[in-house]
Each structure stands twice: as structure tokens, then as C-alpha cells.
Amino acid sequence: MAFGRFQDFLSGLVKRQRGLFFTGSEEASIDELLDKLMGTVGEVSAIVTARQVLDHYDDLTDDHKLGFFKNLEQNYNANQVAVKLAFEAYDEEPSSTNLNKLSKAAEPMRHELLRRLNSTPDAAHNLVGMRTDLRNYLRDNPELNSVDEDFVRLFSSWFGRGFLVLKTINWSTSAAVLERIIRYEAVHEIKDWDDLRSRIDPPNRRCFAFFHPALVDEPLIFVEVALLKDIPTSIDSILEDKGTGAIDSSEYSTAVFYSISNCQPGLQNISFGNFLIKQVVQELQGEFPSIKTFVTLSPISGLQAWLDTKTDLETPELIDLKNQVNALSLNKEATEEHGHLIKQVVFNYLLQAKKGKYPADPVARFHLGNGAYVYQLHTGADFSKKGLSQSRGAMVNYMYDLRYIEINHERYAIDGDIEFNDKLKSLLLEP
Amino acid sequence: MAFGRFQDFLSGLVKRQRGLFFTGSEEASIDELLDKLMGTVGEVSAIVTARQVLDHYDDLTDDHKLGFFKNLEQNYNANQVAVKLAFEAYDEEPSSTNLNKLSKAAEPMRHELLRRLNSTPDAAHNLVGMRTDLRNYLRDNPELNSVDEDFVRLFSSWFGRGFLVLKTINWSTSAAVLERIIRYEAVHEIKDWDDLRSRIDPPNRRCFAFFHPALVDEPLIFVEVALLKDIPTSIDSILEDKGTGAIDSSEYSTAVFYSISNCQPGLQNISFGNFLIKQVVQELQGEFPSIKTFVTLSPISGLQAWLDTKTDLETPELIDLKNQVNALSLNKEATEEHGHLIKQVVFNYLLQAKKGKYPADPVARFHLGNGAYVYQLHTGADFSKKGLSQSRGAMVNYMYDLRYIEINHERYAIDGDIEFNDKLKSLLLEP
Amino acid sequence: MAFGRFQDFLSGLVKRQRGLFFTGSEEASIDELLDKLMGTVGEVSAIVTARQVLDHYDDLTDDHKLGFFKNLEQNYNANQVAVKLAFEAYDEEPSSTNLNKLSKAAEPMRHELLRRLNSTPDAAHNLVGMRTDLRNYLRDNPELNSVDEDFVRLFSSWFGRGFLVLKTINWSTSAAVLERIIRYEAVHEIKDWDDLRSRIDPPNRRCFAFFHPALVDEPLIFVEVALLKDIPTSIDSILEDKGTGAIDSSEYSTAVFYSISNCQPGLQNISFGNFLIKQVVQELQGEFPSIKTFVTLSPISGLQAWLDTKTDLETPELIDLKNQVNALSLNKEATEEHGHLIKQVVFNYLLQAKKGKYPADPVARFHLGNGAYVYQLHTGADFSKKGLSQSRGAMVNYMYDLRYIEINHERYAIDGDIEFNDKLKSLLLEP
Amino acid sequence: MAFGRFQDFLSGLVKRQRGLFFTGSEEASIDELLDKLMGTVGEVSAIVTARQVLDHYDDLTDDHKLGFFKNLEQNYNANQVAVKLAFEAYDEEPSSTNLNKLSKAAEPMRHELLRRLNSTPDAAHNLVGMRTDLRNYLRDNPELNSVDEDFVRLFSSWFGRGFLVLKTINWSTSAAVLERIIRYEAVHEIKDWDDLRSRIDPPNRRCFAFFHPALVDEPLIFVEVALLKDIPTSIDSILEDKGTGAIDSSEYSTAVFYSISNCQPGLQNISFGNFLIKQVVQELQGEFPSIKTFVTLSPISGLQAWLDTKTDLETPELIDLKNQVNALSLNKEATEEHGHLIKQVVFNYLLQAKKGKYPADPVARFHLGNGAYVYQLHTGADFSKKGLSQSRGAMVNYMYDLRYIEINHERYAIDGDIEFNDKLKSLLLEP
Helix, strand or coil, rough: CCCEEEEHHHHHHHHHHHHHHHHHHHCCCHHHHHHHHHHCCHHHHHHHHHHHHHHHHHHCHHHHHHHHHCCCCCCCCCCCHHHHHHHHHHHHHHHHHHHHHHHCCCCCHHHHHHHHHCCCCHHHHHHHHHHHHHHHHHHCHHHHHHHHHHHHHHHHCCCCCHHCEECCCCCCCEHHHHHHHHHHHHCCCCCCCCHHHHHCCCCEEEEEECCCCCCCCCCCCCEEEEEECCCCCCCCHHHHHCCCCCCHHHHCCEEEEEEEECCHHHHCCCCCCCCCCHHHHHHHHCCCCCCEEECCCCCCCCCCHCCCCCCCCHHHHHHHHHHHHCCCCCCCCHHHHHHHHHHHHHHHHHCEEECCCCEEEHHHHHHHHHCCCCEEEEEECCCHHHCCCCCCHCCEEEEEEEEEHHHHHHHHHHCCCCCCCCCHHHHHHCC | CCCCEEEHHHHHHHHHHHHHHHHHHHCCCHHHHHHHHHCCCCHHHHHHHHHHHHHHHHHHCHHHHHHHHHHHHHCCCCCCHHHHHHHHHHHHCCCHHHHHHHHCCCCHHHHHHHHHHCCCCCCHHHHHHHHHHHHCCCCCCCCHHHHHHHHHHHHHHHHCCHCEEEEEEECEEEEHHHHHHHHHHCCCCCCCHHHHHHHHHHHHCEEEECCCCCCCCCCCCCEEEEECCCCCCHHHHHHHHCCCCCCHHHHHEEEEEEEEECEEEEEECCCCCCCCCHHHHHHHHHHHCCEEEEEEECCCCCCHHHCCCCCCCCHHHHHHHHHHHCCCCCCCHHHHHHHHHHHHHEEEEEEEECCEEEEHHHHHHHHHHHHCEEEECCCCCCCCCHHHHHHHHCCCEECCCCCHHHHHHHHHHHHHCCCHHHHHHCCCCCC | CEEEEEEHHHHHHHHHHHHHHHHHHHCCCHHHHHHHHHHHHCCCHHHHHHHHHHHHCCCCCCCHHHHHHHHHHHHHCCCHHHHHHHHHHHCCCCCHHHHHHHHCCCCCCCHHHHHHHHHCCCHHHHHHHHHHHHHCCCCHHHHHHHHHHHHHHHHHHCCCCHEEEEEECCCCCCCHHHHHHHCCCCCCCCCCCCHHHHHHHCCCCCEEEEEECCCCCCEEEEEEEEEECCCCCHHHHHCCCCCCCCCHHCCCEEEEEEEEEEEEECCCCCCCCCHHHHHHHHHHHHHHCCCCEEEEEEEECCHHHHCCCCCEEEHHHHHHHHEEEEECCCCCCHHHHHHHHHHHHEEEHHEEEEEECCCCHHHHHHHHHCCCCCEEEECCCCCCCEEEEEHHHCEEEEEECCCCCHHHCCCCCCCCCCCCCHHHHEEEEEE | CEEEHHHHHHHHHHHHHHEEEEEEEEHHHHHHHHHHHHHCCHHHHHHHHHHHHHHHCCCCCCCHHHHHHHHHHHHHHCHHHHHHHHHHHHHCCHHHHHHHHHHHHHHCHHHHHHHCCCCCCCHHHHHHHHHHHHHHCCEEEECHHHHHHHHHHHHHCCHHHHHHHEECCCCCCEEHHHHHHHHCCCCCCCCCCCHHHHCCCCCCEEEEEEECCCCCCCEEEEEEEEEEEECCCCCCCHHHHCCCCCHHHHHHHHHHEEEEEEHHHHHCCCCCCCHHHHHHHHHHHHHCCCCEEEEEEEECCCCHHCCCCCCCCCCCCHHHHHHHHCCCCCHHHHHHHHHHHHHHHHHHHHHHHCCCCCEEEEEHHHHHCCCEEEEEECCCCCCHHHHHHHHHHCCEEECCCCCCHHHHHHHHHCCCCEECCCHHHCCCCCC
């Protein structure tokens, strides 16, 4: 059966037509190309011009990229008169018809511009990259947040959940994908192809990633899993196993999610990670009926930063606790000796340090927001340089219990409630 | 390698969770379910509720469906106060920030509602069906056009071109798809599976369709092609061939698109047909380098309806011509005897009968809008009942010449210009 | 990723080279072509000549086909002198080296001939068809059994089990395969595409087939399965269900294999059927953990033929029983009235009628040889014309209990032992 | 659609049944297991025992492996009495029936033994490995050649051409395959994954391999190709390009096969390599119509070994030429300075050094046997250590001209004729 991706067809069109339509115009500035893109009628012209814009963009210097986004922010808004007229009609008679007219009039032209750019083959790669750039300018150019919002609104629609595909990553996966897994691993670095193989090939290891058809070979997010007989208390036992710990597949009781990496900074705030672990749990349950426990082994990446700050809202007890921990040396011995103290400060950090109503710690936000709860704390669990300096060597097990996930998620989403194992309660200081 | 469609995972979730969350609420009205859908926080709850809405909708009577759309039209607009405030801020300072805020405030809540419905598995099938229903109410309930517009805006984004996949339809295609080809054929009826086979299996026949990943097994539009040594002058020679006309593949000179069917009324105005033939031309060129001519053999489906009407804008000569043709009997003999007269009326119909600046004939609009031009007219080309009664037995070859497609398309799109073969010029009456 | 079947490449070669090598020789007789095939050195020439032989064979009349096989039988044996010399060397010193030499000298040249024919693309289809023809000549030309044996020896190697692929046949299967399922169904005729759909599409029906990569789109053997809550007592309840009996998938307790068809007469005696049901049982267990019972509902296709014969070995009691049944009318009423009598004759037929040490009934031979045992007999179970005339309306459940399959199979294979349900024991006459 | 490899089903069977059937017998010696395998009736028992034999074999020491093969050679021949009787019947009446009986009686039991071993899942890997071992014993145990012959006869049938699949090897290929490409490259070593990528990923590089369904992830033979504008004169320009030489795909004129590696020593003498390049030529012609020249850039791996030997058959002129070259230093400078001399010795080596009627050089045998001809010689083409020491830095272009391949192949196969470019004629000494 002959198959043909429409993208491949368009690619052919772009290549062949480029010569026909654009001799000479290669010299056009990117702003002129944008004008042309918005003015064109022909569909083929549009996709050829869109490709030109995207290629041109890639060659821009940092300064010119900033200029490009400023142009988007300033010159691709709306026709103010049309908006006013549409509003007045709506204000007089707020019918659905008038609302729709207003909605269209008030739609930033950037939306149409991004849609037209997206009509050219492989534009998704370029546009995700474009937003990655854009986010670097936001701090110093807050007005560009409008442009970022437009990207988010369109990406949310294009990267809809219905298109996501979960794939197993293993030694049969293509090198093109595996190379990116090595590159994107953000929690526990993968040193080389041998190290990669030790994480995805042994029978007691699994790796899963979400993909999207518009981003060929590009994982969006992936999780590495270790299959074990017990909940692990340190990361080294996992990273150094190399498959020697494999046992008969019916004896595994526990799946540990020990590394979760988001791959596409350009897709920040486009949510799909919150379904990843739930789907992986389901896949693993199907393959290994004996596994009943699904936990993470997670870093506490914001701990030290929080220890280093003080706010007026903290109780004297908490301040005292933080001071005690800060006084400890950052080495293995001190960490082992003062395990209980560290455990106490970790738990109070997770529960009391907030960003709005949610936890300040990003990893905690991710798992608690997914409906997991805080199950166990381990000190002396990660003696890597990063582990000591960020988390005082401590790690957390967040527990994914499918029975409670939805209720936990709702409570968390509405009230910021954090569920935890009762046994940890005694660690909590009065807030 | 384990693969998992996210849709399959969500389906499992919906099945398992329905019992958990919704005991009792099965009795909720569809309006209450919509309220619930818009109020929910939990992601799983949302996709379960969405599925309930869609299932509930399917069980509604026609009257209740109309009520459902009226509810959408009346109660899912926007917060009028918020719109007013957003407009005032924008009016005072028309920054991109304020525009974005206005744009969001003025977005009809229907958009979010449709997005939430679309989060549940296989929602695309349901929503396309929903719009099919909706279109039936538009004539008598013009206010529902607002709702239809919202469907169009969201469908345009979801059914983006980048996702379309062209597939060959042949005897190796699944029965699930072939059954729909039989059902959806709109031009020359397919009588049974044997008739189908005679159109897709012989070496001198081809069939291509566009598919979209969210609509599994559902062709969006398909075209049937005959490979020949000459441009055909009648449809019967094609429909009755049954493959006996197959010759050595290097001897074909002409590909004839003799039937094009849109399959999804719920996707009307979402354009993808205009790329279908261009991509098929490219596929055929790759497979058969000897084929240089790509034409349609098309009905003139609006001819008789136009003959039956009169307008003040018509010249006396045209009126006279129409009268002469109307006086002819609707049978084979009369049609053959007065070939030239019919040819004349057909050509003037194609060029002069307008809907706005474009041709009144829908098939002409499709092909001319694609960049084809009128190449030849044939009388006595289709003696089927439908052929005689709609088109006086006449048919048209629209020519797809890739060199001129883009320029033809642009002229047509901007000015409504219709290109035609010079040899036809003498048939034209002064307008 | 570019893939290329080697067969497709060879097909291209054959097409292109045919003109180059064989202008003129199209007139060669098939015997001359065989000579040429055995004499050629060039590999491309060999595959082109092989294709010519196969095409030429297809055009032969029945008489000439018989002549073709006689030629194979008479003229493609061995060099008698070489055999004699090789034997003498072996006889003198029966070393492995001398045995190998003798083995090669005594290999009928037909083997090499068939191997060379099989080097051309799609030869498998032709050779299987060739043996189908051959089997028709065996009765009147018993010397051709040698040729048949050579086919069997080579087919056994080419159609090795390791290549068999089990596929689900359902409404997503290609029309090219489904058409053959309709054609090959040998037990309960499939009337048309709607009837087919009712057997493979409903959620309480399944169909599985074995395929081989060299026979594209050609099922080798297939089985139709009904999922039920109880062991069925008649075939009509299954054939007329049309899916209305579908229940929640967790409630099925029983899988019934109600139709098993061998598709390729040319592959007779090449065993693979004996693994089909075992693998299907395994697939169904995976999908439906609630199904614990796997039985057939099988015809007793040799019953009436046996009733019509008499042998000296039969006891007076058995002859009397047969006479009583033969005296019954062949209609529904008589069959229902004398159920017990029919049951008795059926059971004694299954256990006492023999072909060598194995049962005379071919269906019984298949299932008992697979390790199943006789579980239940049903009278009034198939009132179709064929059912009444072949089996007096009776059917059998053969039970597949995976725990006993291997031991049953061994006992049956070695001693011809037939296992049955103890409850049936009272039906047995003294042999 | 559910698919199930029969192999996977058998694997499950073997796992589950092993416990049932073989408790205790794990201790059986491999010779006892072979006895059991030949004696068993049950099909499941047979595939379980076969797996036991293969696993047991893997654990044997070298000495015991030799013992295993000696056992095969001595004890799995034929029933001498049966052979004698069959011969006598045949000798008296040499009918096809009697020949077939003799053929079966004289078939070494090793054949049936290997067939039974091959019935167990993944046996192909084991048996290919077994023959790899066997070949190491042949020199010192020439009687084992009988066993090797039996392997060859069965492998020839199992690894029939019709099953070979050509796949493109590129950066989208699975790591499991790529890892083997690195390992099996036998001509120009691949240093690491980056080096691999530079050979398969750039647009001006291609790699193709033959695979067989029974050897999952195992390439049988692969070829690396460089796309160029000219025939290259040295290997370094190819190995060091890293894709920087990529040009517009329509500008390539030449495909260079610069490395061909056989991967499976256990499949030696099972021919499929001779079709690899022809099929690759066809694939490349389809993708790059501008490529008209298909040549190798090949080492002359036997040159120095030949220079180091003398035979009585050599003319004084040839001996003199060899002496001159042997007197040269093995370094870049000497090689460059005496280019013509080296060219002369190379050409006379290729044409005059023989093994039987064919060239002594293994690379020459491969390409000339494929129908290629000697097109150009390059000195100073490979300054690697291996290149200098084996070939005096020289390389050959063998030309694949599809018009002459078959005729060249036939002449070569029948008479050992070597075709070469007329321009090289002057280099030839009188033989």
C-alpha cells in the first residue's frame, strides 16, 4: 500500500517552487517576508514564504531575533478601529454573532501569522525552537509575554493530548531517538552509549517517552524506570546495577521512576507530563502483574536554595532548623551523621515552602500535581556533587496509588493540599 | 517494541473511572453535564464527563439536539462585564498585553467547551458528527451560525494540513475502510463489493484518499482515477471497463480523475481537498513517467437547476439559448442530436453563472479554485438518469497542468478569473 | 527507512531481462525449458527461465500437465552409474563421507529442479498450485507418488514452523485476505460479505489464521471462534447470533472453535494445523482471563459413509445399532426423537471406526491428534442439509485442556489411544 | 490487529513446559539429549528437548564441542542394512519409487537431527553459531567435513533467497542493529558511534544490508556507499569526508561501494552476497536518476601474500616484477614514487594468480563472480597500515555495468574469464 505523508508532498512543493517564485526575493528582509506571508493568496506561495521566514529566522543573530519578536509584539496586533466597532455592536447587543465578530476582530494577528508559518513542512520543529529563544528574552522584555501567550494558545491546540503516542525506548529504538535521550537526560547524566544501554536494555529496566507526530524522532518527555523487589533508599544502587540485578519477571514488586526529563523547553506550560506516569503505570501493570508499588525516587532540587533564604513568615523553630542544617558540612559524613535533622528540614521544606498555594519545589509540584503523595524520605541517598549541594544528599519517594490519584489531584489543584504518609507526621513543625 | 496510543490509555481510564465517579449522575441532563464539564478541576473527571456528554448527545431526539445547540448559542458566550472592562483597558492603551486580555475575555466559552469535549478519546468522531447535525438546523435557526463558526475555527486548527496522510485505496485496504468508500461515493454509485473491486483493483485504476490520525478508518475525501491512452469522452467507457483495458504500464499517457467524493459533511469548509489532486498528480508522475496529461471527467451538477431559473442580468441571447435547451427532450436521442447547442449552454453556464464572483457550479468551483482550467466539453458523455437530468448528459474535462496551477489559482482567488482552452472561445456569448 | 523485499527486486530483474535473454525462445516447449533451467549457469538466467517454466505450466491443458509430471517422474531421477559407484564406495567403507556422497548421488534431480523453480519470485504460489494439480493424478498414476514425495520433502523445509505468523482476521483485515476467507471456508459456508462480517466483527467472535511470508495474502488454515457463557449444543445458535449475544468481556467463560478450514490443498501433509488451536488458546487466555474452557463444536463428517458400509470385524451389536440408525428418516423429527440412539452410534463410530490405528473420521483425527479429547456429543445440533446427511444432525465437542494435551497427543500418536469424558463410557459397545 | 509470531508462541511453550517435562533430566548429557530428541514423539517435547540441546551446547568447553561434532559424524549416519536393501531394490529396478526410498535411506540422520533442533524458537541463531564453531575444527578433523556439508545443505534451503530483505541502514536504524554494524565492519574499521554516524547519516552516504526473518537484528552482509561526482582515487577522501562533501542530490554521478562485509561466518558458502550489489544499484538508480556509474573502491587483500610466494608456473618477467616490488620500502614515499610498477604488479596479480580457474584474490573473486569487471587501478590510495602491508597502498575499481553483468558472470563462471577495461591492457605481461 502506498503511503504518503502530506508533509513530504509539501516539502517537495517547497523545493520545486522556491526557484519559480522567489528568484531575487532571497534578499528580502525577514520583516518583508512576514508582510508577504500575510498578504499572499496562493496556498503554495504561502507555504513557500513560510519556509523562507523560518530559514531566515535561523540565520538571525541574537539581537535580530529580539527585533523579530518585538516586531511581532508591536505590529501584529489588531485593527483598533475594527475592534472598537465590533465592541460597540456587541455592547449594544451582546448576541453570539456580535461576540464572535468581536472575538475575531480582537484576535491578535500573530495567531494567523503563526498558523501560516505552521502550514509549511516541519514548521513544528522551527516554531518550538522559536519559542525556546523567545523565553530567554522575557525577563528583560516583559512586553514579549504577549507573544509568548500567543505561542502557548496555539501550541495547546496543536499538541493536543489525542495525538500523543507513548513509546518504549529500548535497544531496538533508533539511534536518532537514543541520541536525544542521552542529550535530554536532565536528572542523572547519561555518560555515553554504554551507560545508555545499561539504563534501557537490561530486563529490569524500562524507559518510556511521549512523542507527537509533528515532531518526528523528538521525545517530549521521558521517564526511566527500575524494576525491583523493594523500594530503594539510594540512587546509586540503581545507577550502578547494569542489569545484574535482574530476576525472574514474576518476582518484581516495585517499579521506581528514578528520572523524568522534559525535553522541549519550547513546550513549557503545554501540559502532557501529568499523564505520562499514569499511562506508564498502566503499561507496567499489564506486563508485570506482580508489581503493586509504583514510586518515584526523586531529588529535592530546591532545598538548598530555600535553606539559603529567609522570610518573615517563618516561625522561629523553622529558622532554627534551617540554621542547624546550614551549619553542617556538605559532605558524606555530616550528611550521614545528621540524617534525622535533614529529614526534618526536607519534610518541612516540602510542606511549608510555597509558591502561591503550591509547593516551591518543582519536582514536588510535578508529582503532587499528578496526584501522588509523599511516601518516604531518604537521607544519604545521593552523594553525587549535585545531590549533596542541592538536596543535602536526600531524596523522596512519591507514591502513585491509582486509587487516590484523582482525589489527591483535585484537592491539590483546588486547595494546594499535600497528602503524605502518616508516619512522616511527627517530622512536621507547627507552621 | 511496545507502543501505546494515548487514546487507548484514555479509553481505559474512562471505562474504569466511570463507575467510580459517576454513580447516580448517569441521570444528569446534558445541560447539567455541560455545567459539570466546565466546572471540573480534575483531569480524569473532565475526560469522563466529556465522554458522558457525547454519549448523552447521541441519544437525544432531533428536538433536543436543537435545544442543545441553542443552549450553546445562548449560554456559552462571554462574561459581558469582563469583556467591557477588557475593552476599556485596551481602548485606553491598545498594547499587545491589553489586546491579549481582550481577546481572551471575548473568546466565546463555546471554544473552551469544545476543547474540553475533545479531550476524551475518539471525540473527533463525535464532534464531526455533531457539526453534521448542526448544519441541518442553520437554515431555520440562523443564530446558530455563531456556533457553527466556532466549530469551524477549532476544526481548522485540529485538522491541520500537516497531519493529513494520503493513502492508496486498493484491494489490500481493510474492509472497514472499503465499506466506507462504497458508502461515501457521491458521484457514480458503487453497487457492491464486486463493483468496488473493479474500481480499485485493476492495474489501470487507482484510488487515493486523505486520512487524519484522529479519525481512524474514516477517509476525508477520495478520488478515483483511470489510467488511459487518451482523454475519455464519456464516463461509461470508464465504469464498464472492469480492468480489461489494462495495457503495459509504460503506455499510459493520461490520468483521469473521474470521481471525487467528500466524505465528511461535518468538515465542510475545512479545506484539504485542494491539495488532494495535486498530491495525487505527484504520486502518479512518480509511478508512471509516461503520463503527461492529468484531467478530470466531471459532471456539471448545477446545469439544469440554472436552466430552470432566470435573472434580470441575463442577456436576451443567453435567455434564448436556455430556452432552446429547455425545449429539448431529456433523452439520449435529443441529447446526441443537439450536441453543439448543449455544449454552448454548458460553457456559458460555467463562465457566466456566478455565486458572488465565483462560478455557481460547485464542481467547477472546486477544480478552478484548485488552479485547473476548462479543457474540453463532451456531450453524450453520461446517459445515466442523474447525468441526463442534472447535466443534459454533458461532462467537462478540467485540466491540471502543474506549471499553471498556482497562477490560475491566484487569479481565480483574487478576481474570480476562469481560465479555459482557447478552442472553446467561440462558444461564448457576449455577457 | 527504505525497505526492499528481495522478491520485488527479482521480479524487476525477471521483467527487464526477459526481453534480453529470451527473444525467440518463448516458443520453447516446457520440456526444453526444464532442460535449459538445469543447464544454466547464470543466476539471472536461472530465475528468468524458472519464471518461464511456471508461466508455461499455467497455460498447459490437463493432458499436458499430466505429461509434465510424467516427464518429472521418468527423466529427473539420478545418474544410475554414479549411484552404483557411490554405493559401492559406501558399502566398502560406510564412512560419513561416503554416505554423504551416496546421499547426494541418490538425491532425485527433481529436488534440484524444484529448488531452481523456487528461486524465481512468487514461485511458492505456483509450486503449491502445481502440487494441487499433481494430487489429482495420483489415483490413476500411482508412480507419480514419487514426485509428490519430493514436493512434500521440499515443502516441509520451506514452510518450516518458525516462519508461520498467526494473524487475527477481522473487519480491519484487507479485502484481499477476506475474499479468500469467504472462498476457503469449508465447514459452514459464508454466504456474502455481510455474513462474513457477522463472523469476524462482533465483539463475541474471533477469527485467526496462519500465514507464511512466501504466500502473501494467502491464509494457510483458519479457525472461527465464538465466545460464550456456556458450551453450545447446536451450531445454529452460533451462526445466527450476528453479535447480538455480546456481553461484557469479563463474563465469557468458554471459547468455541466452530469452524476450522485448511486453505491450501497443495500443502496437504505439511503439518502446521496442530499448533494453530494451541496458539489461539494462548492468545485468547491473554485477552480474556475469564475464559477457562476451550472446546470445538465439530461435525462428524464421516458418520453416514461409515453407516453405509459393513466389515467382518464388526460385532453383531454394532451391526444392529447401525441398522437401527440407518432405518431412521433423514429429517429433523426422527433425529430429535431418537437422540440417544444417534448418540450411541456416533460414539461407537468415533472410537471403533479406524483407518490403521487412528480414527476413520478426519475431524476426529485432527483434534485427537492435537491432544484434545472427546468431551460431549450433541444430537439435533446441525439441521442443515449437510449436517443431516453426513452426521445425522449430531456434533461433537472436543475439549482442549492444555494440561493434558501433550500426554494425550503422545498416547494417541504411539498407540492410537482416544481419550474421552468418563460420562460417555456407558455409550460404548464391547468391541 | 493482533499479530503473533509463531516463534513467540513456541518460546512461551518451551518456558512453561520445561518444568513439567524435564525435572531431573537437566542433568542429562548432551548425547543423551540428542538420543531423546531423535526418539521423542510429542511435538512439544521435541521443541523443548531441542532447546535443551542448544542451551547445553552453549555451555560446553571447546573439547566437548569437538566431541559433540564427532558424535554427530560417527553416530548419526544411516542404517547400513537399510541402505543396502534400498540400493539392491533400486539396482534391480531403478524406478523413481526405488530411488526415493534409497534417497531417504541414505539421508544422513544428521539432517533430521538438525531439522528437529531447528524446530525450537531462535534455533537459527544457535545453529549458525554452531557451524561457526565447527569450521574451526575442520582443518585438524577433516572427517567433520561431512557434518559441515550437512549444515550447508540445510542452510541453503532455510536461508533461501526469497526470504532476504534489503534494508537501508541509517541513523533511524535501531541501536541493536547499528551496534552489530560497528562490530562486523571488516574492511575499514568503525571506531565509535560518531564514526558510524559519519558513514550512514550524511546525505552523500548510504548503507544497505540483507536481513533474514529467522535472524532478528542480525545483518547477513552489508555494503557502505559514497555518492560522488567522480570516481575516487583514494579511500581517505571518503572516510574523512564526514558529510561535508554533500551536494545537491541531482548532481551525483557516481556511487562507490567502498566497504562490503560478510557478517556471519556460520553462513559461509551460503550465497546471497552476489545479489546484494545488484539490488543496491537498482535502489540507488530509483532514488538518484543522475547516477550512472556504479563502482567499488576495493582493497587487494591477497597481493602481498602472493608477492611473498613463488611457483614454477610464473614467467621470469613476472618473477622479476615481483622481486622489484618486494624490494620497495613499505612506506608512503616509495609507494608514490613507484606507482606504475605497483600498478603493473597488481594487474598481473589480479589476472594471473589463480585458485583453480578463478582469481586467487578473494575480493576479486567476489566482484568478478558478480559480473563486474576491472575498471581502474589506483596506487597511493590507502596509506593505512593494513592498506600498505596487504596491498602496497593500491586499490581497484570494479565496475558494475548492469548491461554486461549477466554475460560477464556467465563467462566467468564457465571459463574463469576476467573482463577488464581495455586501457589496462598494456600493463599485462605475457602469461
